[in-house]
Amino acid sequence: MDAPAPYLTVDERAEVGRAARRRAPRSTAGHWRPAAGRPDPLAVLRAQAESRLPDLVPIRNGRMAASPFAFLRGAAAVMAGDLATAPDSGLTVQLCGDAHLVNFGLFASPERALLFDLNDFDETLPGPFEWDVQRLAASLAVAARENGESPEDAHRVVLEAVRGYREHIRELAGLGELPVWYRRIDADDLLANSKGRPRKQAEASITAARRRDSLQAAGKLTETTANGRRRFKDQPPLIEHVGFDTDEVHGMLADYRATLPEERGRLLDRYRYVDTARKVVGVGSVGTRCFVVLLQGRDADDPLVLQVKEARASVLEPYAKPSQYAHHGQRVVAGQRLTQAAGDIFLGWMTGPGGRHFYWRQLRDMKGSAEVGRMTTRGLRAYAALCGAALARAHARSGDRIAIAAYLGRSDTFDRAIAAFAHHYAKLNTADHARLAAAIASGEVQAEDA
Known part of the structure; x- marks a missing residue:
């Protein structure tokens, strides 16, 4: 176990943040350009594909080719390499690692409150706080352009997100440790500053999320056989049975149960195993091994x-x-447990066949995400600010919020630099997407629509 960090006063922590400006001035991000000798993005994707299921890789390529935003979603590894080429602040937080705007959304707390937060942590790792901010900013710039926003409006959307982050970090820097830990963003915050069409869209998202649970998932994904047994419906290649035997699944369930807190393990014990199937999910995750497991409780x-x-x-x-x-x-x-305001009660992990690592969670627990493509300019700006605030709350739980707030300061210097970065990165991402589309058209890369 690492030795505890030395105790610093508020003033000393603020000085750490101001000193970080010498390591990476706040304007640094605004001067970002692709590094000389930047790796071919398709080579990066091919390297990832080598250990993925080969029959699913063309689906991933097809999904990424759908639009520049879809490409950005799947190209977290490409962007990680790009971000690492510039100086960073050295102010470390538990990064989401893939903080694009679709990885924010609604889900239920254990108390059944509907919360808004980050909801994907496949790439989570400690690192400089600005990497998450830059990933969010770039995704907003790309999405705004796909929505038909002018360059000026796209710029304003990004500024709203970064301002939301900066102002929320400053607010949290003034609070004690427990108030920061207990801070959360609930569904009412989606409605607080919304009027007209944006409010109606938020209300629709909240209503839809409340309906998305295991009962709804089972109704959509399963069927009842002639002998009365419920099982997942095969819809290859997106969902299909792949030959797990019952004893093997029971062994994996037992290993997974051992990672749950005891009271939640006891809850899991009240369910019996019914069925397992492979399921294709997302964009960036396509080709990795993902499954759904059906359990039955009372009936x-x-x-x-x-x-x-x-x-x-x-x-x-x-x-x-x-x-x-x-x-x-x-x-x-x-x-995820460190970063989210409230976590899934069934979140756990285990080692599967071939020594591969897996984590478990509920497939649907009032989960929902915004339909970004339908947002008005005003709605997208409000959503951007909310994402920025949610990211700040997440970072404040693991990083030194006082140092980060001091680094950012009261001016919009950092905001404008990140907005400039997002503009440059959106152009680069568009070129990367075009490179993939051309490779598919020439037959260099195989792609499928699914």
């Missing part, structure tokens, strides 16, 4: 659907310190 009307996702080394590891966890499933779970 057939009391299902629990768990998702089991393969956990690999974070895309940030080549550029940051290696994870303190030898097990990447544990890395994901620990990062």
